[in-house]
Amino acid sequence: MGIVAVDGEISAKSLTLEEAIANLRSEDASLRYYAAWWVGRFRVSQPDVIEALIEALDYEGDRTEAGGLPLQRNAARALGKLADRSAVPALIRSLTSPDYYVREAAAQSLGQLADDRAVPGLLALLAGGVAAAVVAPGQPHLVQPYDAVLEALGNLQAQGAIDVIRPFTEHSVPKVQYAAVRALYQLTGDDQWGERLVAALRGPDLQLRRALMGDVGAIGYLAGAEAIAQTEAENSLKLIALKGLAEHPNATPDGQTLTDEGRRILVLMDGLL
């Protein structure tokens, strides 16, 4: 089949590659929904799959009772994993979807695809700044997926966004606040932002600590390695965060050998086994 399971075995009930591709265009919405998840999960990046997923982003049927667009959400998430930039224009259009979760998935995927054509569309979602970043009436989320947008702008190295992002470091919702902090570290390389993530690793909120560990790893803030090793959380998550740190170009500039700082990370990892 030529497919490698990325984080586990393919279950016995899983589709064959041929079935998954056929189901992407099935009449049955639930089959399309599952197939869209499946091709992302197993990283099936090939032109006919990308094309079918892009088509799915424009599919208007199959709404949830609340007006959500589940197929579009899955298609947008999958496209982020498949590393094909031909999906970028369609994902940019999805940033204006009426469905919050489609906008969120599109922002995340655009951050993963690292194509700077997405910057204006992402910035548009920050319009009105912190004052406009309030809870959507009757919803369990804010009016826009601010954390996903901020994270994407950081990943995209959107230097022009720094002044727009900075006020969000004072947003009342921690995950928005720290998404802004993370982005500013990526955009400026200024240790004050890395240190702010590290300080929060000593905070009382376990869920937040779990998320921030991954952030420190993903942005390659090597000085945060000890804080990850010491924070009160599961060793499994610490090891994943430190893996991200050890594999970051900051620790292994040539992608093959470690700097001394990189070796320090391996020592910490050994201590967590």
Added chain:
Amino acid sequence: MSIAPSPELSSDLSPDLSQLIRAVDEADSVAKMVGAVRSLAAAQDPAAIPTLMAVLGYNNPGAAVAAVEGLVALGETAVEPILAQVDGYNYTARAWALRALAQIADPRALELLLAAAETDFAPSVRRAAAQGLGALRWARMAAEQVPMARDRVLAVLTVNATDLEWVVRYAAIAGLEGLAQSQPTLGNRVLGLLRDRATADTDLVVRLRAQWAIEQLAAKG
């Protein structure tokens, strides 16, 4: 937080220790639990072992770290009680117990470490066991048992070095490095395995760990 009373709370405990154990049993927040376990661990009293073992199952990583440190500080005294109480039904608790045994490094834990590294379904348990197998204090084993034991360790770590989970492969490499340090006769076979991982592994961090192990073994000659 509702917690079952510590097992085997007997009347011959010293009043101080009874109080420390009661503080663990009665802790009603994550933070209080961590503090109580730290205090109990600091007492370094073998009578605290059942309570420290019970803490490993409370799904409180801070408290579990403190309990593991307490068990490790007790050293060889703790080996038999830990072996007797390893939780077969809670893999998180089992992983912490394996970590304690791995750090104490007493060869009496060999069979459990081998079985855990080889057959446990939980990567967190397999990784702790793999690391521990490489760190055993062989001098504490009867000399005539060492050759067969070290070959079994090498065989299990060789399999784990190609496990499906990156963290198990990583731990196997750390274990192999430790094994080659303490059992130089295995050096060439270990180096061969490490060179394979340093080039063939799919995860960069595993390749980096293997490469570093090779460097460290070379530095030792």
